Amino acid sequence: MEGRKPSRAPESIRVRAILLSLVGGSVVLANGLDGVWIPKLTLFSPAIVVWVGLASGGMMIVAGLFLWLLPRHHATWGALLIGSSALSLLNGGGLVGFLFPLGFTSGLVGGLLAVQRSPAPMIPLAAPR
Numbered sequence: 001m002e003g004r005k006p007s008r009a010p011e012s013i014r015v016r017a018i019l020l021s022l023v024g025g026s027v028v029l030a031n032g033l034d035g036v037w038i039p040k041l042t043l044f045s046p047a048i049v050v051w052v053g054l055a056s057g058g059m060m061i062v063a064g065l066f067l068w069l070l071p072r073h074h075a076t077w078g079a080l081l082i083g084s085s086a087l088s089l090l091n092g093g094g095l096v097g098f099l100f101p102l103g104f105t106s107g108l109v110g111g112l113l114a115v116q117r118s119p120a121p122m123i124p125l126a127a128p129r
Helices: 009-037 046-069 071-091 102-116
Strands: none
Touching: 009 046, 009 071, 009 102, 046 071, 046 102, 071 102
């Protein structure tokens, strides 16, 4: 038992969820910011689209950071990621090349990974006697 190493799978899933949520949030935030400088790219009312992009991208980035800082609440941050990813579809989902909603997809996959991840078990500091 002493030579057996714990599995690193939960940690890699956690890292993937964090990275995907940060990338998705950055893409959605950039898509919201492009409406500030190039308002003719937006499909709906520019002010609404810009605010939806900024809010959903910001929520995705905050959820990704809190997923890193407070991993025990992974289900809460994952649900926030899924919700803000769905909200980003009003902004186009962070379109890259106007063909594929990259921000929505990475945020959704990051949120699903965060929700399904089981946290690593707590290791006791001292063995009971």
